[in-house]
Amino acid sequence: MKNLNSFLLSSKKSTIVISQRFPLYLSKDFYTSSKGFSEDKEGLELFNDENKSIFDGFHETHKSLIDYGHNLILIYPIPEFGENIPNYYKKGFGKLDLKDLNEPRAFYDERTKESFLLLDSLKSKNIERVYPSDLLCDDEYCFSMIDNKILYSDDDHLNQNGVDLIFPEIISKIKKLSISTSKPTSK
Secondary structure: OHHHHHHHOOOOOOEEEEEOOHHHHHHOOOOEOOOOOEOOOOOOOOOOOOOOOHHHHHHHHHHHHHHHOOEEEEEOOOOOOOOOHHHHHHHOOOOOOOOOOEEEHHHHHHHOHHHHHHHHHOOOOOEEEEOHHHHHEOOOEEEOEEOOEEOEOOOOOEOHHHHHHHHHHHHHHHHHHHHHHHOOOOO
16 A cells, blocks of 8 residues: 555655445454355464554555645445355346345445545545445345346456446546636636
């Protein structure tokens, strides 16, 4: 993160789209679904050599990017499932009783509470926000499939179908920031 931050703080001012697994990093815990599916717990190493909380570190990094003059598109947490979605459907292919794999919206809301606090705490006219849950969830559930199209390539990464749902929103936010930052300021 330090190397990336150093690079961005010495580069041309740009619009940066930020999407991270904030719930994983902030909780330091992998996701376990409402159905008991749990993702592979290998590979998570969080180094913090400055004795800062992960929350404070993320906040400082994003604030420094804003202060430098970058525009930020913050992608709020993408719903997680704890089960490889394509494999789930492949295992059940041809079964009449296969149910769509959905997660209760309440699980998403609880898991992402701290992520929303972090992202909502960043204030600037140079920030736009994208909420994948507005497109992937309703009031009751977050969906792994919409219109018979699987949305994930594993348990937490969107495939092309999922990206196609949120991409127009990202482009809209980029255009909005481009228009607002290209307007001449009046004296």
